[in-house]
Amino acid sequence: xxxRHILLLGPLLLLLGAAYLVPFLxxxxxxxxxxxxxxxxxxxxxxxxxxLGVIWRTLRICALVTVLSxxxxxxxxxxxxxxxxxxxxxxxxxxxxxFWISVLTRAFGWLALLSNKGLVNGWLQTLGIISEPLTLVxxxxxxxxxMVHFLVPFAVFPLASSMRAVDERVxxxxxxxxASRARIFWQIFVPMTKxxxxxxxxxxxxxxxxxxxxxxxxxxxxxVMVAELIYLRIFQSPDWGLGxxxxxxxxxxxxxxxxxxxRQTKGAAR
Amino acid sequence: xxxxxxxxxxxxxxxxxxxxxxxxxxxxxxxxEFLTLLGPSGSGKTTFLNVLSGFEPPTSxxxxxxxxxxxxxxxxxxxxxxxxxxxxxxxxxxxxxxIAFPLKVQGRNAAEVKRRVAEMVEMxxxxxxxxxxxxxxxxxxxxxxxLARALAYEPPVLLLDEPFSALxxxxxxxxxxxxxxxxxxxxxxxxxxxxxxxxALALSSRVAIxxxxxxxxxxxxxxxxxxxxxxxxxxxxxxxxxxxxxxxRIEGRAVETAAPNGDLAIRPEYMALxxxxxxxxxxxxxxxxxxxxxxxxTRLSLQTPGGVPLVLHQPTAALPAGLAPGAAVWASWAPERxxxx
Numbered sequence: 118x119x120x121r122h123i124l125l126l127g128p129l130l131l132l133l134g135a136a137y138l139v140p141f142l143x144x145x146x147x148x149x150x151x152x153x154x155x156x157x158x159x160x161x162x163x164x165x166x167x168x169l170g171v172i173w174r175t176l177r178i179c180a181l182v183t184v185l186s187x188x189x190x191x192x193x194x195x196x197x198x199x200x201x202x203x204x205x206x207x208x209x210x211x212x213x214x215x216f217w218i219s220v221l222t223r224a225f226g227w228l229a230l231l232s233n234k235g236l237v238n239g240w241l242q243t244l245g246i247i248s249e250p251l252t253l254v255x256x257x258x259x260x261x262x263x264m265v266h267f268l269v270p271f272a273v274f275p276l277a278s279s280m281r282a283v284d285e286r287v288x289x290x291x292x293x294x295x296a297s298r299a300r301i302f303w304q305i306f307v308p309m310t311k312x313x314x315x316x317x318x319x320x321x322x323x324x325x326x327x328x329x330x331x332x333x334x335x336x337x338x339x340x341v342m343v344a345e346l347i348y349l350r351i352f353q354s355p356d357w358g359l360g361x362x363x364x365x366x367x368x369x370x371x372x373x374x375x376x377x378x379x380r381q382t383k384g385a386a387r
Numbered sequence: 388x389x390x391x392x393x394x395x396x397x398x399x400x401x402x403x404x405x406x407x408x409x410x411x412x413x414x415x416x417x418x419x420e421f422l423t424l425l426g427p428s429g430s431g432k433t434t435f436l437n438v439l440s441g442f443e444p445p446t447s448x449x450x451x452x453x454x455x456x457x458x459x460x461x462x463x464x465x466x467x468x469x470x471x472x473x474x475x476x477x478x479x480x481x482x483x484x485x486i487a488f489p490l491k492v493q494g495r496n497a498a499e500v501k502r503r504v505a506e507m508v509e510m511x512x513x514x515x516x517x518x519x520x521x522x523x524x525x526x527x528x529x530x531x532x533x534l535a536r537a538l539a540y541e542p543p544v545l546l547l548d549e550p551f552s553a554l555x556x557x558x559x560x561x562x563x564x565x566x567x568x569x570x571x572x573x574x575x576x577x578x579x580x581x582x583x584x585x586x587a588l589a590l591s592s593r594v595a596i597x598x599x600x601x602x603x604x605x606x607x608x609x610x611x612x613x614x615x616x617x618x619x620x621x622x623x624x625x626x627x628x629x630x631x632x633x634x635x636r637i638e639g640r641a642v643e644t645a646a647p648n649g650d651l652a653i654r655p656e657y658m659a660l661x662x663x664x665x666x667x668x669x670x671x672x673x674x675x676x677x678x679x680x681x682x683x684x685t686r687l688s689l690q691t692p693g694g695v696p697l698v699l700h701q702p703t704a705a706l707p708a709g710l711a712p713g714a715a716v717w718a719s720w721a722p723e724r725x726x727x728x
Contacts, residue, residue: 286475289442293462293469294489294540304488308479 141368144361151358158362168346168363175343178257178332179325182264187317189265190272197273198280212270220267224334227263228254255337263331268324272317279313312381319378323371343367391419391576392453392543394439399448401434401600408434410600412448416544421570421577423587426597427623433548435597436580440546441465452543468537468545468575472552474529476521482532483508483517489540507535510569527558534566538573547579551586563590584624588612596620618650618728626655628697629728630671638693642669642722649727655700657724660687661717662707670719673697675712689718 148158162168197208215223230236231253238250253259283306291301307314329344336342341349343363350360394416401409409431416422424432437443438450441462450457457465477485486507490500508517511531521529530550537545551559567590570577581587587594588608596603596611596619604616615621621629630637635647644651664670673689676696685706689697697718710716 284473284475286471286473287477289462290469290471290475290536291477291488293440293442293465293467294492294536295463295466296488296492297463300492305477309477311479 144364147357148361148365151361158358159366161359162362162366168359171341171343171346172366174257174340175326178260178264178340178342179322182261182268182325183318183322185261185265186268186321187272187276187314190269190276190317191314193269194273194276194280198277212273215267215270220330221334223267224263224331227259227266227335231259231262254335255339257336257340259335259337260332260340260342263335264325264328267328267331268321271324272321275316275320276310276313279310279316283309315381316378319374319381323374323378326367326371326374390543391574393418394457394544394576394578395449395451395454396435396439397449397451399435399438399445399450401431401438401443402446407600409438409445412602414595414602414605416576416578419574419576421567421579421590421592423591423594424578424580424597425584425587425594426582426603428582429599430597431600432580432582432595432597434600436546436548436578439544439578440467440469465544466540466542468540468542470530470533470537470545470547470550472549474521474533474550476529476532476536478521481518481520482513482524485521485532486536486539489536493540503539507539510538510572511535511565526553527562530554530562531565534569538569538575541573542575544576544578545573547577549580549582551581551583559586566590588624596623598623613654614726615652615728618652621652621728626698626700628653628655628658630691630695630697632727637671638691638695640671642671644669644722644725644727646727651725652728653720653725655686655698658697658699658718658720660699660701660706661719662714664717665719668719668721669725670717671697673716673718675710675714675716677712678710689716 149156151158193208193211196204197212200208218226228235232238232255233250233252235253237253238247241247242250253262287309288301288305291305296305327344328342329348332340332342333345333348336345344367347360347363347367350356350363396415397413399409399412400407412431412435424435426432434443438445441460441464445458448458452460452465477488480488483504486504487500490503495503504517508514511534513528513531513535516524516528521532524532533550551562554562563586566577566579579587579590588611591608593605594608594611595605598619604611604620606614606616611620612624615624618629621627630651630653631649632642632644632646632651633648635641635644637651642651659665664672671691673691675687676690677688679686679688680703683703684700685703687699687701689699691697699718
């Protein structure tokens with residue numbers, strides 16, 4: 118890279134530095150200085166049952182969301198890459214349209230559908246299937262549903278590129294040997310798209326870890342996740358040091374996962 | 388050893404929209420035979436192979452397997468072994484797992500799978516490579532794995548689609564020898580697609596020559612080469628000289644032929660060169676245009692006074708000294724070496 122290239126990159130580096138690096142260093146500083154210098158806040162973050170509970174819930178929800186999103190995306194991508202022209206178009210719209218709608222709008226949309234007086238409970242009660250409304254939001258169910266809905270399109274792209282790379286003749290070879298469709302799918306196709314699955318899993322999991330809007334709205338304060346906890350510590354209590362320490366822990370976790378993802382994609386490219 | 392099968396095709400046709408890929412193909416592939424489907428690209432040979440494998444349903448016609456109806460049978464039921472262009476190995480499996488896959492599909496027990504895999508690895512000369520992934524093997528080795536995988540479950544028929552097209556010339560020769568040996572050892576019916584005429588002549592018991600979706604000739608290699616059914620076959624298989632005969636004469640000179648009129652075809656290696664008019668046999672005067680030295684042989688380009696180009700292949704050692712372009716020469720041949728098209 119010549120010095121001219123670096124000059125062209127300059128504005129971007131400046132922006133990243135001003136908007137991310139400097140604030141992050143500030144947060145790191147808070148985490149070791151507020152309210153007093155030392156690693157006390159990290160000790161609290163890693164021992165306080167409330168914080169640990171939130172971290173555990175975050176990991177649990179993110180794992181569940183990742184499994185569901187990637188599984189749903191796998192089916193969608195399969196139709197997208199290998200289906201007929203009409204099915205392809207439908208899937209393409211299902212992937213594209215969510216990108217045009219803000220995450221906030223979608224979260225409120227789910228509320229309208231799933232709240233106690235929402236459409237779903239209304240229909241079910243009118244049809245006489247239930248007498249009391251089901252609790253579909255303001256709990257983990259709502260959070261998981263909203264997050265999966267948001268994350269499925271992101272999982273589609275790494276899956277699609279790995280599915281497109283599968284040589285049709287390999288599948289024909291398996292079929293010619295008398296293998297059933299199920300066997301070809303599970304023993305040939307899925308292993309051949311492993312790199313895409315890994316990429317999608319990491320992408321979705323990393324995204325999910327930092328989710329704020331969806332859990333905050335659909336969880337209704339009852340299933341707080343890490344990002345919301347950080348927000349509460351900093352904006353609603355004077356506990357900036359603890360909020361900062363949790364932020365740093367989250368940042369390190371995401372960084373480690375991204376490094377893993379990079380290694381995996383390099384491995385798959387070989 | 389499972390029984391090798393006989394395949395019958397009657398009036399097979401295949402249309403892709405308005406394009407006729409195959410028209411009225413009728414032939415019988417004998418039990419245990421090595422049949423080559425030969426033709427230029429786009430001639431329909433690969434389409435016919437796909438019809439045989441079951442991946443491409445024919446638009447018309449009927450297929451039989453050992454006399455039983457096979458036309459609508461899906462590929463997984465036909466159970467033919469297949470070797471694809473580019474090998475189509477399972478990239479995430481080791482050599483042994485690739486070969487074991489069809490055996491496991493058939494539900495054979497673990498001990499038998501293991502024994503059979505070891506046998507196949509040995510047969511294709513890949514001992515010591517069994518645990519490697521395909522990506523860690525050379526092209527020739529991958530080809531052997533594909534062959535071993537296709538033959539592991541003793542299919543009644545083995546279909547091969549240009550399996551050697553990605554190999555260099557030396558390796559090709561070596562693999563052709565092995566292919567012949569494996570065909571002999573297994574006794575399976577082989578159907579082999581190629582566009583390489585030498586490969587076709589070297590390997591097969593019979594050659595089926597395709598052109599524009601039609602079967603031009605089906606015969607033993609020697610016969611298609613020495614007695615081609617038509618002009619296309621004659622010209623497709625190597626060099627050939629074609630001289631128009633009318634009234635028992637070529638350019639006014641009386642010749643001995645099977646019929647007094649037609650196009651007389653003679654392979655270059657059956658024509659001899661001399662500086663003086665030969666005393667017996669058929670001959671024609673010509674002018675030497677060019678010589679191409681090919682080592683043991685020399686390729687000579689001639690032209691008759693009537694403007695017909697001729698090609699001769701002569702042993703370099705037997706050429707007259709001082710032969711140069713422009714020389715007046717005679718090309719002669721034994722009457723039985725010429726055939727009318």
